[in-house]
Amino acid sequence: MIGGSNLGLTCQHLCKTYPTRNGLITALDDITFSVKEHEFVSIVGPSGCGKTTLLKLIAGLSKPTSGQIIFNSGLSRHQQRTALVFQEHGLFPWMTVLDNVAFGLEMYGMPKRDRRDLAMTFIEKVGLVSFANNYPHELSVGMCQRVGILRAFAADPQILLMDEPFGSLDAQTKQVLRQELLRIWRENKKLILFVTHDIDEAVLLGDRVLVMSGHPGHIREEIQIPIHRPHDPISEQQLELTEIKWHIWKILEEEVLKSLQMPS
Amino acid sequence: MAYLEDTRRRSAEKLTNAQLKETPDRSSIRPEWWGTAIIIIAPLVIWEVLARSGKISSLFFPAPSVIFLTSIQLITSGKLSIHLGITLWRVFIGFFLGGISGLMLGLAMGWSRPLRMVIDPLIAAAHPVPKIAILPLIMIFFGIGESSKIVVIAVATFFPMLINTVTGVRQINPIHFEVAENYGASLNKILTRVILPGSLPMVLTGARLALNIALLLAIAVELVSAQEGLGAMIWLAWQTLRTEELYVSLFVTAALGMILNFLLQRITLYLVPWQTEQKI
Numbered sequence: 001m002i003g004g005s006n007l008g009l010t011c012q013h014l015c016k017t018y019p020t021r022n023g024l025i026t027a028l029d030d031i032t033f034s035v036k037e038h039e040f041v042s043i044v045g046p047s048g049c050g051k052t053t054l055l056k057l058i059a060g061l062s063k064p065t066s067g068q069i070i071f072n073s074g075l076s077r078h079q080q081r082t083a084l085v086f087q088e089h090g091l092f093p094w095m096t097v098l099d100n101v102a103f104g105l106e107m108y109g110m111p112k113r114d115r116r117d118l119a120m121t122f123i124e125k126v127g128l129v130s131f132a133n134n135y136p137h138e139l140s141v142g143m144c145q146r147v148g149i150l151r152a153f154a155a156d157p158q159i160l161l162m163d164e165p166f167g168s169l170d171a172q173t174k175q176v177l178r179q180e181l182l183r184i185w186r187e188n189k190k191l192i193l194f195v196t197h198d199i200d201e202a203v204l205l206g207d208r209v210l211v212m213s214g215h216p217g218h219i220r221e222e223i224q225i226p227i228h229r230p231h232d233p234i235s236e237q238q239l240e241l242t243e244i245k246w247h248i249w250k251i252l253e254e255e256v257l258k259s260l261q262m263p264s
Numbered sequence: 265m266a267y268l269e270d271t272r273r274r275s276a277e278k279l280t281n282a283q284l285k286e287t288p289d290r291s292s293i294r295p296e297w298w299g300t301a302i303i304i305i306a307p308l309v310i311w312e313v314l315a316r317s318g319k320i321s322s323l324f325f326p327a328p329s330v331i332f333l334t335s336i337q338l339i340t341s342g343k344l345s346i347h348l349g350i351t352l353w354r355v356f357i358g359f360f361l362g363g364i365s366g367l368m369l370g371l372a373m374g375w376s377r378p379l380r381m382v383i384d385p386l387i388a389a390a391h392p393v394p395k396i397a398i399l400p401l402i403m404i405f406f407g408i409g410e411s412s413k414i415v416v417i418a419v420a421t422f423f424p425m426l427i428n429t430v431t432g433v434r435q436i437n438p439i440h441f442e443v444a445e446n447y448g449a450s451l452n453k454i455l456t457r458v459i460l461p462g463s464l465p466m467v468l469t470g471a472r473l474a475l476n477i478a479l480l481l482a483i484a485v486e487l488v489s490a491q492e493g494l495g496a497m498i499w500l501a502w503q504t505l506r507t508e509e510l511y512v513s514l515f516v517t518a519a520l521g522m523i524l525n526f527l528l529q530r531i532t533l534y535l536v537p538w539q540t541e542q543k544i
Contacts, residue, residue: 059446060445061442061446078448082446083446083447084442084443084446086443088439090437090440090442092440092443092458092461093538093539094461094462094464094536094538095457103447106453107444107447107448107450107453108447108448135538136538137538137539155447
Protein backbone atom coordinates (compact mmCIF):
# COMPACT_ATOMS: atom_id res chain seq x y z
CA MET A 1 0.00 0.00 0.00
CA ILE A 2 1.06 3.56 -0.66
CA GLY A 3 3.26 4.91 2.12
CA GLY A 4 2.34 2.04 4.41
CA SER A 5 -1.12 3.50 4.84
CA ASN A 6 -4.14 1.80 3.38
CA LEU A 7 -6.80 4.18 4.61
CA GLY A 8 -5.80 7.39 2.91
CA LEU A 9 -7.32 8.90 -0.17
CA THR A 10 -6.16 10.86 -3.18
CA CYS A 11 -8.12 13.18 -5.41
CA GLN A 12 -6.67 13.58 -8.87
CA HIS A 13 -7.63 16.43 -11.19
CA LEU A 14 -11.23 16.47 -10.00
CA CYS A 15 -13.54 18.63 -12.07
CA LYS A 16 -17.25 19.13 -11.66
CA THR A 17 -19.46 21.13 -13.97
CA TYR A 18 -23.21 21.70 -13.73
CA PRO A 19 -25.50 22.53 -16.58
CA THR A 20 -27.62 25.60 -15.80
CA ARG A 21 -29.85 27.86 -17.83
CA ASN A 22 -26.89 30.18 -18.43
CA GLY A 23 -24.66 27.39 -19.70
CA LEU A 24 -22.16 25.22 -17.91
CA ILE A 25 -20.95 26.29 -14.50
CA THR A 26 -17.66 24.92 -13.28
CA ALA A 27 -17.98 24.21 -9.56
CA LEU A 28 -14.62 22.51 -9.13
CA ASP A 29 -11.57 22.86 -11.33
CA ASP A 30 -8.60 20.52 -11.21
CA ILE A 31 -8.63 19.59 -7.54
CA THR A 32 -5.65 17.45 -6.58
CA PHE A 33 -4.63 16.52 -3.06
CA SER A 34 -4.13 13.49 -0.90
CA VAL A 35 -4.87 12.77 2.72
CA LYS A 36 -3.11 10.26 4.93
CA GLU A 37 -4.62 7.77 7.32
CA HIS A 38 -5.74 9.36 10.63
CA GLU A 39 -5.10 12.83 9.26
CA PHE A 40 -7.42 15.71 10.12
CA VAL A 41 -7.55 18.04 7.15
CA SER A 42 -9.53 21.27 7.19
CA ILE A 43 -10.77 22.79 3.99
CA VAL A 44 -11.41 26.51 4.30
CA GLY A 45 -12.81 28.81 1.69
CA PRO A 46 -15.47 31.43 1.02
CA SER A 47 -19.05 30.32 0.48
CA GLY A 48 -19.75 29.10 -3.01
CA CYS A 49 -16.23 27.84 -3.66
CA GLY A 50 -17.39 24.26 -4.10
CA LYS A 51 -16.39 22.86 -0.71
CA THR A 52 -19.66 21.02 -0.28
CA THR A 53 -19.52 19.74 -3.86
CA LEU A 54 -16.07 18.32 -3.15
CA LEU A 55 -17.31 16.43 -0.09
CA LYS A 56 -20.32 15.10 -1.97
CA LEU A 57 -18.04 13.77 -4.69
CA ILE A 58 -15.93 11.94 -2.11
CA ALA A 59 -19.06 10.70 -0.34
CA GLY A 60 -20.28 9.31 -3.64
CA LEU A 61 -23.43 11.43 -3.69
CA SER A 62 -22.50 12.80 -7.09
CA LYS A 63 -20.02 11.87 -9.80
CA PRO A 64 -17.05 13.99 -10.89
CA THR A 65 -17.19 15.27 -14.46
CA SER A 66 -13.56 14.28 -14.85
CA GLY A 67 -10.68 13.20 -12.65
CA GLN A 68 -10.82 10.49 -10.05
CA ILE A 69 -10.89 9.73 -6.38
CA ILE A 70 -8.56 6.93 -5.38
CA PHE A 71 -8.88 5.18 -2.05
CA ASN A 72 -5.62 3.67 -0.87
CA SER A 73 -7.63 0.72 0.36
CA GLY A 74 -8.07 -0.22 -3.28
CA LEU A 75 -11.84 -0.24 -2.81
CA SER A 76 -14.12 1.34 -5.35
CA ARG A 77 -16.25 4.34 -4.48
CA HIS A 78 -19.22 2.10 -3.71
CA GLN A 79 -17.32 -0.26 -1.47
CA GLN A 80 -15.46 2.42 0.45
CA ARG A 81 -17.37 3.46 3.54
CA THR A 82 -17.57 7.15 4.19
CA ALA A 83 -19.80 9.08 6.52
CA LEU A 84 -20.93 12.61 5.80
CA VAL A 85 -21.95 14.99 8.58
CA PHE A 86 -24.20 17.75 7.33
CA GLN A 87 -24.50 21.35 8.41
CA GLU A 88 -28.18 20.85 9.22
CA HIS A 89 -27.66 17.62 11.16
CA GLY A 90 -29.94 15.66 8.78
CA LEU A 91 -31.32 13.47 11.56
CA PHE A 92 -34.43 11.49 10.69
CA PRO A 93 -37.28 13.11 12.62
CA TRP A 94 -39.12 9.78 12.68
CA MET A 95 -36.35 7.92 14.50
CA THR A 96 -35.29 8.18 18.12
CA VAL A 97 -31.80 9.38 18.96
CA LEU A 98 -30.75 5.76 19.42
CA ASP A 99 -32.04 4.64 16.03
CA ASN A 100 -30.53 7.69 14.36
CA VAL A 101 -27.10 6.91 15.79
CA ALA A 102 -27.51 3.25 14.79
CA PHE A 103 -28.68 4.13 11.27
CA GLY A 104 -25.34 3.57 9.52
CA LEU A 105 -24.91 0.22 11.29
CA GLU A 106 -28.45 -0.75 10.29
CA MET A 107 -27.63 -0.03 6.65
CA TYR A 108 -24.52 -2.20 6.99
CA GLY A 109 -26.81 -5.04 8.06
CA MET A 110 -25.91 -5.27 11.74
CA PRO A 111 -28.59 -7.05 13.82
CA LYS A 112 -30.86 -4.82 15.87
CA ARG A 113 -29.57 -5.66 19.33
CA ASP A 114 -25.90 -5.36 18.38
CA ARG A 115 -26.28 -2.05 16.65
CA ARG A 116 -28.32 -0.61 19.49
CA ASP A 117 -25.71 -1.68 22.03
CA LEU A 118 -22.93 -0.18 19.98
CA ALA A 119 -24.86 3.05 19.35
CA MET A 120 -25.53 3.28 23.08
CA THR A 121 -21.81 3.22 23.91
CA PHE A 122 -21.36 6.27 21.67
CA ILE A 123 -24.35 8.02 23.21
CA GLU A 124 -22.90 7.34 26.66
CA LYS A 125 -19.62 8.93 25.66
CA VAL A 126 -21.24 12.32 25.19
CA GLY A 127 -23.67 11.94 28.08
CA LEU A 128 -26.89 11.87 26.08
CA VAL A 129 -28.15 8.59 27.57
CA SER A 130 -31.28 10.17 29.04
CA PHE A 131 -32.23 11.31 25.54
CA ALA A 132 -31.63 8.01 23.76
CA ASN A 133 -35.33 7.40 23.27
CA ASN A 134 -36.30 10.97 22.47
CA TYR A 135 -37.09 12.23 19.01
CA PRO A 136 -34.89 14.92 17.43
CA HIS A 137 -37.58 17.61 17.75
CA GLU A 138 -37.29 17.29 21.52
CA LEU A 139 -33.58 18.18 21.41
CA SER A 140 -31.76 21.50 21.04
CA VAL A 141 -29.95 22.27 17.79
CA GLY A 142 -26.59 21.67 19.43
CA MET A 143 -27.69 18.28 20.71
CA CYS A 144 -28.98 17.31 17.27
CA GLN A 145 -25.64 18.24 15.78
CA ARG A 146 -23.84 16.03 18.30
CA VAL A 147 -26.17 13.14 17.49
CA GLY A 148 -25.41 13.72 13.79
CA ILE A 149 -21.69 13.45 14.54
CA LEU A 150 -22.26 10.34 16.65
CA ARG A 151 -24.18 8.73 13.79
CA ALA A 152 -21.13 9.19 11.60
CA PHE A 153 -18.66 7.90 14.19
CA ALA A 154 -20.84 4.92 15.14
CA ALA A 155 -20.90 3.75 11.53
CA ASP A 156 -17.12 3.45 11.93
CA PRO A 157 -16.22 4.72 8.47
CA GLN A 158 -12.58 4.89 7.47
CA ILE A 159 -13.26 8.32 6.11
CA LEU A 160 -15.28 10.99 7.84
CA LEU A 161 -16.51 13.98 5.86
CA MET A 162 -17.81 16.99 7.75
CA ASP A 163 -19.58 19.83 5.99
CA GLU A 164 -19.57 22.88 8.27
CA PRO A 165 -21.07 20.80 11.07
CA PHE A 166 -20.92 23.67 13.54
CA GLY A 167 -21.99 26.37 11.10
CA SER A 168 -25.45 26.89 12.55
CA LEU A 169 -24.47 26.86 16.24
CA ASP A 170 -23.77 29.70 18.64
CA ALA A 171 -20.16 30.52 19.48
CA GLN A 172 -20.08 28.81 22.89
CA THR A 173 -21.70 25.59 21.74
CA LYS A 174 -19.31 25.55 18.79
CA GLN A 175 -16.32 25.84 21.11
CA VAL A 176 -17.49 22.93 23.26
CA LEU A 177 -18.34 20.70 20.31
CA ARG A 178 -14.96 21.35 18.66
CA GLN A 179 -13.23 20.06 21.79
CA GLU A 180 -15.60 17.11 21.88
CA LEU A 181 -14.91 16.33 18.23
CA LEU A 182 -11.15 16.37 18.86
CA ARG A 183 -11.62 14.07 21.84
CA ILE A 184 -13.72 11.53 19.94
CA TRP A 185 -11.28 11.75 17.04
CA ARG A 186 -8.34 11.01 19.35
CA GLU A 187 -10.19 7.95 20.68
CA ASN A 188 -11.18 6.56 17.28
CA LYS A 189 -8.57 7.87 14.87
CA LYS A 190 -10.10 8.49 11.50
CA LEU A 191 -9.29 10.36 8.39
CA ILE A 192 -11.36 13.53 8.64
CA LEU A 193 -12.02 16.07 5.94
CA PHE A 194 -13.52 19.07 7.67
CA VAL A 195 -15.06 21.82 5.57
CA THR A 196 -15.55 25.24 7.13
CA HIS A 197 -15.53 28.93 6.28
CA ASP A 198 -14.15 29.77 9.70
CA ILE A 199 -10.36 30.27 9.59
CA ASP A 200 -9.96 29.88 13.37
CA GLU A 201 -11.85 26.62 13.28
CA ALA A 202 -9.82 25.31 10.35
CA VAL A 203 -6.54 26.06 12.06
CA LEU A 204 -7.65 24.86 15.48
CA LEU A 205 -8.85 21.46 14.25
CA GLY A 206 -6.71 20.56 11.27
CA ASP A 207 -3.29 18.96 11.00
CA ARG A 208 -3.29 20.59 7.61
CA VAL A 209 -5.42 23.27 5.99
CA LEU A 210 -6.40 23.38 2.34
CA VAL A 211 -7.31 26.90 1.32
CA MET A 212 -9.83 26.97 -1.49
CA SER A 213 -11.03 29.80 -3.64
CA GLY A 214 -14.04 29.94 -5.86
CA HIS A 215 -15.28 30.65 -9.41
CA PRO A 216 -14.25 27.99 -10.25
CA GLY A 217 -13.35 26.21 -7.03
CA HIS A 218 -9.72 25.25 -6.81
CA ILE A 219 -7.08 24.78 -4.14
CA ARG A 220 -4.99 27.89 -3.61
CA GLU A 221 -2.64 26.65 -0.97
CA GLU A 222 -1.89 23.79 1.39
CA ILE A 223 -0.71 24.77 4.83
CA GLN A 224 0.76 22.37 7.36
CA ILE A 225 -0.07 23.32 10.93
CA PRO A 226 3.27 22.69 12.65
CA ILE A 227 1.92 22.61 16.16
CA HIS A 228 0.50 19.58 17.87
CA ARG A 229 -2.80 19.77 19.64
CA PRO A 230 -3.94 20.83 22.12
CA HIS A 231 -2.68 24.26 21.26
CA ASP A 232 -1.21 25.99 24.25
CA PRO A 233 -3.03 29.28 24.56
CA ILE A 234 -0.20 31.26 26.19
CA SER A 235 2.92 30.05 24.49
CA GLU A 236 4.75 31.46 21.51
CA GLN A 237 2.89 28.90 19.44
CA GLN A 238 0.02 31.33 19.45
CA LEU A 239 2.12 33.82 17.53
CA GLU A 240 2.89 31.25 14.91
CA LEU A 241 -0.78 30.27 14.63
CA THR A 242 -1.80 33.89 14.35
CA GLU A 243 0.64 34.31 11.49
CA ILE A 244 -0.87 31.30 9.72
CA LYS A 245 -4.38 32.63 10.21
CA TRP A 246 -3.29 36.03 8.90
CA HIS A 247 -1.76 34.38 5.89
CA ILE A 248 -4.97 32.43 5.15
CA TRP A 249 -7.05 35.54 5.64
CA LYS A 250 -4.95 37.44 3.10
CA ILE A 251 -5.65 34.76 0.50
CA LEU A 252 -9.35 34.69 1.24
CA GLU A 253 -9.76 38.45 1.53
CA GLU A 254 -8.91 38.81 -2.14
CA GLU A 255 -11.57 36.22 -2.95
CA VAL A 256 -14.21 37.81 -0.80
CA LEU A 257 -13.58 41.25 -2.28
CA LYS A 258 -13.82 39.79 -5.73
CA SER A 259 -17.12 38.13 -4.95
CA LEU A 260 -18.49 41.35 -3.44
CA GLN A 261 -17.89 43.20 -6.67
CA MET A 262 -19.21 40.43 -8.80
CA PRO A 263 -22.98 39.99 -9.01
CA SER A 264 -23.57 36.35 -8.27
CA MET B 265 -19.73 18.72 31.22
CA ALA B 266 -21.31 21.84 32.64
CA TYR B 267 -22.62 22.52 29.19
CA LEU B 268 -24.07 19.06 29.03
CA GLU B 269 -25.94 19.44 32.26
CA ASP B 270 -27.15 22.80 31.15
CA THR B 271 -28.66 21.56 27.90
CA ARG B 272 -30.15 18.62 29.72
CA ARG B 273 -31.74 20.87 32.29
CA ARG B 274 -32.98 23.31 29.70
CA SER B 275 -34.59 20.63 27.66
CA ALA B 276 -36.11 19.10 30.78
CA GLU B 277 -37.63 22.49 31.52
CA LYS B 278 -39.01 22.60 28.03
CA LEU B 279 -40.66 19.24 28.53
CA THR B 280 -42.27 20.17 31.82
CA ASN B 281 -43.54 23.39 30.31
CA ALA B 282 -45.22 21.41 27.56
CA GLN B 283 -46.73 19.10 30.13
CA LEU B 284 -47.97 22.03 32.21
CA LYS B 285 -49.67 23.47 29.19
CA GLU B 286 -51.24 20.13 28.46
CA THR B 287 -52.61 19.14 31.87
CA PRO B 288 -55.31 21.75 32.59
CA ASP B 289 -56.88 21.04 29.20
CA ARG B 290 -57.34 17.42 30.05
CA SER B 291 -58.30 17.36 33.73
CA SER B 292 -60.68 20.29 34.25
CA ILE B 293 -63.77 21.13 32.22
CA ARG B 294 -63.19 24.27 30.24
CA PRO B 295 -65.83 27.02 30.67
CA GLU B 296 -66.42 27.11 26.89
CA TRP B 297 -67.85 23.61 27.11
CA TRP B 298 -70.72 24.87 29.23
CA GLY B 299 -71.49 27.31 26.45
CA THR B 300 -71.46 24.56 23.86
CA ALA B 301 -73.69 22.38 26.04
CA ILE B 302 -76.23 25.20 26.44
CA ILE B 303 -76.26 25.85 22.70
CA ILE B 304 -77.06 22.17 22.10
CA ILE B 305 -79.51 21.56 24.96
CA ALA B 306 -81.55 24.79 24.89
CA PRO B 307 -82.92 24.37 21.34
CA LEU B 308 -83.73 20.72 22.10
CA VAL B 309 -85.81 21.76 25.09
CA ILE B 310 -87.58 24.50 23.09
CA TRP B 311 -88.16 22.04 20.25
CA GLU B 312 -89.65 19.48 22.64
CA VAL B 313 -92.00 22.04 24.20
CA LEU B 314 -93.13 23.46 20.85
CA ALA B 315 -93.69 20.00 19.33
CA ARG B 316 -95.69 18.77 22.30
CA SER B 317 -97.87 21.89 22.45
CA GLY B 318 -98.59 21.49 18.72
CA LYS B 319 -97.10 24.89 17.80
CA ILE B 320 -94.97 23.20 15.14
CA SER B 321 -96.01 20.30 13.01
CA SER B 322 -94.77 17.04 14.45
CA LEU B 323 -94.72 15.67 10.91
CA PHE B 324 -91.73 17.91 10.13
CA PHE B 325 -90.37 18.26 13.65
CA PRO B 326 -91.24 15.23 15.78
CA ALA B 327 -90.35 15.87 19.41
CA PRO B 328 -86.80 14.92 20.41
CA SER B 329 -88.21 12.41 22.90
CA VAL B 330 -90.12 10.71 20.08
CA ILE B 331 -86.99 10.58 17.96
CA PHE B 332 -85.13 9.10 20.91
CA LEU B 333 -87.76 6.40 21.45
CA THR B 334 -87.74 5.61 17.72
CA SER B 335 -83.99 5.18 17.83
CA ILE B 336 -84.29 2.76 20.78
CA GLN B 337 -86.87 0.85 18.80
CA LEU B 338 -84.69 0.77 15.68
CA ILE B 339 -81.75 -0.45 17.73
CA THR B 340 -83.66 -3.21 19.54
CA SER B 341 -85.35 -4.42 16.38
CA GLY B 342 -81.91 -4.75 14.79
CA LYS B 343 -82.98 -2.68 11.80
CA LEU B 344 -80.49 0.09 12.50
CA SER B 345 -77.54 -2.24 12.92
CA ILE B 346 -78.26 -3.94 9.60
CA HIS B 347 -78.23 -0.62 7.75
CA LEU B 348 -75.26 0.67 9.70
CA GLY B 349 -73.34 -2.53 9.14
CA ILE B 350 -73.86 -2.47 5.40
CA THR B 351 -72.80 1.16 5.10
CA LEU B 352 -69.72 0.51 7.23
CA TRP B 353 -68.84 -2.49 5.12
CA ARG B 354 -69.10 -0.48 1.89
CA VAL B 355 -67.07 2.38 3.37
CA PHE B 356 -64.30 0.08 4.54
CA ILE B 357 -64.03 -2.09 1.45
CA GLY B 358 -64.13 0.95 -0.83
CA PHE B 359 -61.70 2.87 1.34
CA PHE B 360 -59.38 -0.10 1.53
CA LEU B 361 -59.33 -0.79 -2.22
CA GLY B 362 -59.09 2.86 -3.27
CA GLY B 363 -56.74 3.80 -0.44
CA ILE B 364 -54.27 1.00 -1.03
CA SER B 365 -54.09 1.61 -4.77
CA GLY B 366 -53.80 5.38 -4.22
CA LEU B 367 -51.01 4.76 -1.71
CA MET B 368 -49.10 2.40 -4.00
CA LEU B 369 -49.32 4.61 -7.07
CA GLY B 370 -48.63 7.68 -4.93
CA LEU B 371 -45.41 6.21 -3.55
CA ALA B 372 -44.29 5.24 -7.04
CA MET B 373 -45.16 8.66 -8.46
CA GLY B 374 -43.51 10.49 -5.60
CA TRP B 375 -40.36 8.49 -6.13
CA SER B 376 -40.15 8.48 -9.92
CA ARG B 377 -40.19 11.74 -11.79
CA PRO B 378 -40.87 10.20 -15.23
CA LEU B 379 -43.88 8.31 -13.89
CA ARG B 380 -45.14 11.52 -12.34
CA MET B 381 -44.75 13.41 -15.61
CA VAL B 382 -46.73 10.74 -17.48
CA ILE B 383 -49.58 10.28 -15.02
CA ASP B 384 -50.01 13.81 -13.62
CA PRO B 385 -52.12 15.13 -16.53
CA LEU B 386 -54.47 12.15 -16.25
CA ILE B 387 -54.93 12.78 -12.54
CA ALA B 388 -55.45 16.49 -13.11
CA ALA B 389 -58.19 15.70 -15.62
CA ALA B 390 -59.93 12.94 -13.66
CA HIS B 391 -59.70 14.40 -10.15
CA PRO B 392 -62.22 17.27 -10.49
CA VAL B 393 -65.00 15.01 -11.83
CA PRO B 394 -67.61 14.61 -9.07
CA LYS B 395 -67.34 10.89 -8.47
CA ILE B 396 -71.05 10.32 -7.91
CA ALA B 397 -71.53 11.39 -11.54
CA ILE B 398 -69.75 8.31 -12.81
CA LEU B 399 -72.04 5.92 -10.93
CA PRO B 400 -74.27 5.23 -13.97
CA LEU B 401 -71.22 4.49 -16.10
CA ILE B 402 -69.81 2.20 -13.42
CA MET B 403 -73.19 0.46 -13.18
CA ILE B 404 -73.01 -0.26 -16.89
CA PHE B 405 -69.67 -1.96 -16.38
CA PHE B 406 -70.20 -3.62 -13.02
CA GLY B 407 -73.95 -4.14 -12.90
CA ILE B 408 -76.37 -2.73 -10.35
CA GLY B 409 -75.15 -4.98 -7.57
CA GLU B 410 -72.75 -4.38 -4.73
CA SER B 411 -69.59 -4.12 -6.82
CA SER B 412 -70.57 -0.94 -8.66
CA LYS B 413 -71.23 0.83 -5.33
CA ILE B 414 -67.88 -0.22 -3.95
CA VAL B 415 -66.05 0.74 -7.13
CA VAL B 416 -67.45 4.28 -6.98
CA ILE B 417 -66.36 4.63 -3.36
CA ALA B 418 -62.94 3.21 -4.19
CA VAL B 419 -62.49 5.60 -7.13
CA ALA B 420 -63.41 8.56 -4.94
CA THR B 421 -61.01 7.59 -2.13
CA PHE B 422 -58.23 6.84 -4.58
CA PHE B 423 -57.64 10.50 -5.48
CA PRO B 424 -57.12 12.17 -2.09
CA MET B 425 -54.95 9.24 -1.05
CA LEU B 426 -52.86 9.46 -4.21
CA ILE B 427 -52.43 13.22 -4.14
CA ASN B 428 -51.48 13.32 -0.47
CA THR B 429 -49.04 10.44 -0.82
CA VAL B 430 -47.28 12.07 -3.77
CA THR B 431 -47.00 15.33 -1.82
CA GLY B 432 -45.86 13.41 1.25
CA VAL B 433 -43.02 11.70 -0.59
CA ARG B 434 -41.98 14.86 -2.41
CA GLN B 435 -41.76 17.00 0.72
CA ILE B 436 -39.20 14.67 2.32
CA ASN B 437 -36.03 16.68 2.85
CA PRO B 438 -33.49 15.61 0.16
CA ILE B 439 -30.86 15.47 2.91
CA HIS B 440 -32.56 12.31 4.22
CA PHE B 441 -32.07 10.56 0.90
CA GLU B 442 -28.45 11.70 0.85
CA VAL B 443 -27.82 10.31 4.33
CA ALA B 444 -29.35 6.97 3.33
CA GLU B 445 -27.36 6.87 0.12
CA ASN B 446 -24.18 7.83 1.94
CA TYR B 447 -24.51 4.76 4.17
CA GLY B 448 -25.23 2.58 1.15
CA ALA B 449 -28.90 1.98 1.89
CA SER B 450 -30.62 -0.60 -0.32
CA LEU B 451 -33.76 0.40 -2.21
CA ASN B 452 -35.73 -1.65 0.26
CA LYS B 453 -34.22 0.27 3.19
CA ILE B 454 -34.79 3.61 1.48
CA LEU B 455 -38.44 2.67 1.10
CA THR B 456 -39.01 1.39 4.64
CA ARG B 457 -36.76 3.78 6.58
CA VAL B 458 -37.05 7.02 4.60
CA ILE B 459 -39.95 7.15 2.16
CA LEU B 460 -42.64 5.42 4.20
CA PRO B 461 -42.04 7.14 7.55
CA GLY B 462 -41.19 10.45 5.84
CA SER B 463 -44.47 10.56 3.96
CA LEU B 464 -46.58 8.98 6.72
CA PRO B 465 -47.99 12.22 8.21
CA MET B 466 -49.26 13.33 4.81
CA VAL B 467 -50.47 9.82 3.97
CA LEU B 468 -52.56 9.78 7.14
CA THR B 469 -53.99 13.20 6.32
CA GLY B 470 -54.91 11.73 2.95
CA ALA B 471 -56.46 8.72 4.65
CA ARG B 472 -58.65 10.97 6.76
CA LEU B 473 -59.82 12.92 3.74
CA ALA B 474 -60.39 9.66 1.87
CA LEU B 475 -62.40 8.14 4.71
CA ASN B 476 -64.69 11.17 4.88
CA ILE B 477 -65.17 11.03 1.12
CA ALA B 478 -65.83 7.29 1.33
CA LEU B 479 -68.63 7.92 3.83
CA LEU B 480 -70.04 10.74 1.73
CA LEU B 481 -70.02 8.56 -1.39
CA ALA B 482 -71.47 5.56 0.43
CA ILE B 483 -74.45 7.62 1.59
CA ALA B 484 -74.86 9.22 -1.84
CA VAL B 485 -74.76 5.88 -3.63
CA GLU B 486 -77.23 4.40 -1.18
CA LEU B 487 -79.60 7.32 -1.64
CA VAL B 488 -79.63 6.69 -5.36
CA SER B 489 -79.53 2.96 -5.70
CA ALA B 490 -79.70 0.72 -2.67
CA GLN B 491 -82.22 -1.14 -0.57
CA GLU B 492 -80.03 -1.23 2.51
CA GLY B 493 -77.57 1.06 4.21
CA LEU B 494 -77.91 4.37 6.04
CA GLY B 495 -78.47 6.26 2.79
CA ALA B 496 -81.24 3.89 1.78
CA MET B 497 -82.73 4.20 5.25
CA ILE B 498 -82.79 8.00 4.93
CA TRP B 499 -84.41 7.76 1.52
CA LEU B 500 -86.99 5.23 2.63
CA ALA B 501 -87.87 7.31 5.68
CA TRP B 502 -88.40 10.34 3.44
CA GLN B 503 -90.55 8.40 0.97
CA THR B 504 -92.79 7.02 3.69
CA LEU B 505 -92.73 10.31 5.62
CA ARG B 506 -91.41 8.68 8.78
CA THR B 507 -89.67 11.86 9.83
CA GLU B 508 -88.47 10.56 13.19
CA GLU B 509 -86.67 7.71 11.40
CA LEU B 510 -85.15 10.26 9.03
CA TYR B 511 -83.74 12.17 11.99
CA VAL B 512 -82.39 9.01 13.61
CA SER B 513 -80.57 7.92 10.47
CA LEU B 514 -79.15 11.41 9.95
CA PHE B 515 -77.94 11.46 13.52
CA VAL B 516 -76.34 8.02 13.18
CA THR B 517 -74.62 9.09 9.95
CA ALA B 518 -73.20 12.18 11.62
CA ALA B 519 -72.06 10.15 14.63
CA LEU B 520 -70.44 7.60 12.34
CA GLY B 521 -68.47 10.35 10.60
CA MET B 522 -67.32 11.75 13.93
CA ILE B 523 -66.30 8.36 15.30
CA LEU B 524 -64.33 7.44 12.17
CA ASN B 525 -62.51 10.76 12.29
CA PHE B 526 -61.75 10.37 15.95
CA LEU B 527 -60.39 6.85 15.48
CA LEU B 528 -58.15 7.90 12.63
CA GLN B 529 -56.87 10.82 14.67
CA ARG B 530 -55.98 8.41 17.49
CA ILE B 531 -54.24 6.09 15.04
CA THR B 532 -52.32 9.06 13.63
CA LEU B 533 -51.08 10.11 17.07
CA TYR B 534 -50.00 6.55 17.70
CA LEU B 535 -48.24 6.08 14.36
CA VAL B 536 -46.56 9.49 14.19
CA PRO B 537 -45.12 10.00 17.69
CA TRP B 538 -42.48 12.37 16.34
CA GLN B 539 -45.08 14.99 15.50
CA THR B 540 -47.18 14.87 18.63
CA GLU B 541 -47.20 18.59 19.28
CA GLN B 542 -48.40 19.33 15.80
CA LYS B 543 -52.17 19.20 15.48
CA ILE B 544 -52.99 16.81 12.70
